[in-house]
Amino acid sequence: MIAISVDSPAESETLRQSQGYTFPILSDANDEVIRRWDLVHAHGGRDGTDISRPAEFLIDSTGKVRWVNLTEDFIVRARPQEALAAFDAMKNSSGSGE
Amino acid sequence: MKRNWNWAVWTGALVVLAGIVSYPLYFIRFPALRDFPWANLPLIAMGLALLAVGLARAFRQPQLYRGKIFGSVLAVVSLALSGIFLYGLLIGARHVLPVSHGAPQVGQLAPDFTLPDSRNTPVNLTGTLSSAFAPNGATGSSTAAQPTAGVVLIFYRGYW
Numbered sequence: 001m002i003a004i005s006v007d008s009p010a011e012s013e014t015l016r017q018s019q020g021y022t023f024p025i026l027s028d029a030n031d032e033v034i035r036r037w038d039l040v041h042a043h044g045g046r047d048g049t050d051i052s053r054p055a056e057f058l059i060d061s062t063g064k065v066r067w068v069n070l071t072e073d074f075i076v077r078a079r080p081q082e083a084l085a086a087f088d089a090m091k092n093s094s095g096s097g098e
Numbered sequence: 099m100k101r102n103w104n105w106a107v108w109t110g111a112l113v114v115l116a117g118i119v120s121y122p123l124y125f126i127r128f129p130a131l132r133d134f135p136w137a138n139l140p141l142i143a144m145g146l147a148l149l150a151v152g153l154a155r156a157f158r159q160p161q162l163y164r165g166k167i168f169g170s171v172l173a174v175v176s177l178a179l180s181g182i183f184l185y186g187l188l189i190g191a192r193h194v195l196p197v198s199h200g201a202p203q204v205g206q207l208a209p210d211f212t213l214p215d216s217r218n219t220p221v222n223l224t225g226t227l228s229s230a231f232a233p234n235g236a237t238g239s240s241t242a243a244q245p246t247a248g249v250v251l252i253f254y255r256g257y258w
Contacts, residue, residue, distance in 0.1 A: 001250045001251075001252065002221070002223075002249055003252045003253075004213065004251065004252070004253050005253070005255065005256030006256045007256040009214050009215065009216045009218050010216075012215075012216035013217060015216075016216050024215040024216070026213035027215070027216070028213050032211075033209075033211040033213060036209055037200075037201055037202060037209060038198050038200030038201045039196075039198055039201055039253050041196055042196070044194075044255065045256075046257055051255050052254065052255060052256070053195045053253070054195075054254065054255060055201065055252075055253040056250065057202065057208065057250070057251040058251075059248055059249050059250075059251060060247070060248040061228065061246055061247060061248055062227075063224060063227055064205065065202045065203060065204050065205065065206050065207070065208050066248065067204065068201070070201060072192055072195060073133075073191050073195075074194050074255075075132060075133065076132075077129075083250050087248065087250070090247070091247055
């Protein structure tokens with residue numbers, strides 16, 4: 001699992017340590033990847049800056065997208081079970097279950 | 099004759115207020131109650147019903163109950179706050195996010211990227227997919243490295 005936001009590495013590191021997260025949190029401070037993936041929420045940031053909309057992707061080992069969740073309602077987010085179910089479905093279909 | 103304290107009006111307004119503030123302060127932690135205000139709607143409805151009972155008393159039996167004026171004020175304020183809260187939550191929240199038609203779709207190749215992690219180490223998507231799984235911060239010996247089956251990529255709004 002990898003997280004991406006516009007926060008700086010230092011901000012993400014503070015968050016990671018305070019919450020005990022073990023997954024990497026990548027910093028896309030210039031919206032470079034967020035823009036390339038068409039996930040920009042223009043002026044969505046606290047001071048009117050462009051940030052990322054909430055979005056979740058499952059990408060398999062060949063780089064192919066296997067599951068996407070682009071919520072229309074910024075209050076409703078993907079539940080962990082949804083991502084796990086997509087992961088199980090991917091493992092079963094690729095036959096590399098363990 | 100001393101008129102009675104109109105408890106229904108005050109309790110009603112308090113319940114409405116509790117029904118609104120308990121969403122960001124408490125119920126937002128539970129996904130099912132965050133997605134739809136199952137806990138807050140009944141609270142707000144109960145508060146408004148109490149307010150209605152209190153107002154009816156104040157207007158029908160003004161010789162017995164106080165609250166014609168402050169009851170009306172509380173009712174208007176409570177209705178307005180409930181309206182703003184529910185509109186924002188149920189309708190407004192659906193018109194905030196962009197549609198993102200150009201985002202990678204199922205079956206497409208995810209555009210590769212390299213970004214710094216929270217310790218300024220560059221992380222490359224393709225590299226992560228083809229390498230063994232080793233969580234950031236975990237020490238190598240304690241967790242057995244496994245081939246990566248895939249990556250769940252989560253874009254966050256940030257500002258944690």
